[in-house]
Amino acid sequence: MELGFLSLSDLQTSPDTGKPVTAAQRIADTIDYAVLGERLGLDVFALGEHHSLDFAVSSPAVVLAAIAARTSRIRLTSAVTVLSVLDPVRVHQDFATLDLVSNGRAEIIAGRSAFTEPFALFGERVDNYDALFTEKIGLLLRLRAEDHVTWSGTFRPPLRNAPIAPRALQDPLPVWAGVGGSPASAARAGILGLPMVLGYIGGPLSHAKQAVDIYREAGERAGHPEKLRVGISTHFYAGTEDVFPYYHEYLRPKKPGGRGFMVDRASFNAGTRRGQAIMVGSSEQITEKILDAYALLGINRFYGQFDWGGLPRTLVEQSLHRYAEEIAPAVRRAAT
Template sequence: MELGVFSLTDIHAAVEGGTRPTPGQRMDDVVAYGILADRLGLDLFGIGEHHSHDFAVSSPVVALAAVARATERVRLVSTATVLTTLDPVRVYQDHATLDLLSHGRAEIVAGRSAFAEPFALFGVDPDRLDEIYAEKLDLLLQCRDHERVTWSGSSRPALLDQEISPRAYADRLPVWVGVGGTPTSALRAGDLGLPMMLGFIGGTLDNARRLVETYRFAGEQAGHDPATLEVGLAAHLYVGAATASARDDAYPYYRRYVSSPTSRSSGWVVSRDQMNDLSERGGALLIGGPEQVAAKLLDLADQLGIDRFLGQVDFGGMPRGMVESSVERFAGEVAPVLRAAG
């Protein structure tokens, strides 16, 4: 299983009060986490995309380029690129440039966005999201697979034998389909034979299993080799010294994160008992000591057959030192258990 961490770059003042960090300060922290992930031998580092004052990064590929020049081996992942609001030609060009800068370490997770904020900003009709996403994903794959592209659709002007440059560093740039909770997205990923990155941010393991089964069924029905149907999982992650203290430490930040109003929702108040339940084996949260987090990930590997895991490690204003300690435990104590298990 490939292992990594990511940030959605949300901005909050410290829980105990104090000055809200600037976007620049948050970017400094996020880039430092990418460098740390590389130094500790993790496989992946990701940055998400948002378009409001509640988040620091609107262009993950730019922030990942900063990480690329300060690292050597960690793969650089958009988590996720909001494809519905962007020009697929430019998305490919930007990530191919990142791939060149990083000597072949760039990957795209192409999502629709669960947040409403970008649609008005970029003039996208929310009622046409699925149609627009499918069309833009097709063009992105055409750009990925061919140096010259002829294409037509409703979401941008047609292309007639147009050269698409620059090309990625080597072979084909990996494109994953980002999936929230909709079976339609899982069916699309399977039908195309593309790897699926599933956001496991709520609900139960049974819900996640149904989406993974839907994806694999669609892929096999479309004639794709089951061995090529890869599944990634993204979830909130905090690894403390022990399970009880980890939950004590993480709860104020998790509560802050999920209760903060966003363009997606007005937020919701989570009790300590609810967080504890979600942190147990079978729940969506990976908050605990190294042994418990490793056990949960082994469960996920066994029951879902996941090929990679990405943990969202900084949320709700969690201090940099606390994030870095969590990443160090994840890389130094959890990862060896998972790798030894195969």
């Protein structure tokens, strides 16, 4: 099993200092965390894409290229590329370039977006939510497979024997489907024969199994059993320090009617128990929960979302050390 870590680059007001972090500092810290993760032996670093003032990164490929220049081994992926609102040609160019810069370490996790802001920003209609993604993921897969493409669709101008450059070093450039739990999205990933990353941020592990089962059944019916791989991502902190104030800050709505929800301490504690999604606790507790997911879901890759809510850098780095030095060896021994 590959062990990864994931940042959404959320911009929070620190519960400790009362001061907001700047986008420049957040990106600098994110690059340093990725470099540290490689040094510690983790396998994959994933970076989110958002298009609002609440997050620092709107172009993961740019920041991942900066990380590529300071690393040599760790795989680098978006989490997720908001394909519904973007031009697949440009997405392919960006990540093929990242693949060349990183000497073959780039990946894409393509998703639809859990936010509505990007649709207005890029001139797309939210009521085309599913149709946009369906068309664009199909085109993206053509672009990675062919160096000249002729294509026509609804949401972008046609291509007529268009040269698709540059070509990625990897053949094919890895594309995963990012799924939030929708049965239709899980089935589509299976039908396309794409590996799937499931965002598992709440509820019992048995709920995640429903999406994974739908994915595998659809993929096997479509004739892709050898291509099916599953990853999960979830909120993560390795340590016994009290991080509830940061989790509360991360999820609470920042303005009246804004996105988010209030989490009380009792709900947070319940979510960290065995069989539930939140992976916050001692190294032994998290090891147990990752291996539970491995046993029930057959996961090939795990991502811990590790730096949310304004967690101080000291705590983030301590958590990464515990992940790499205590959890990862135990998981790898048991999951071979």
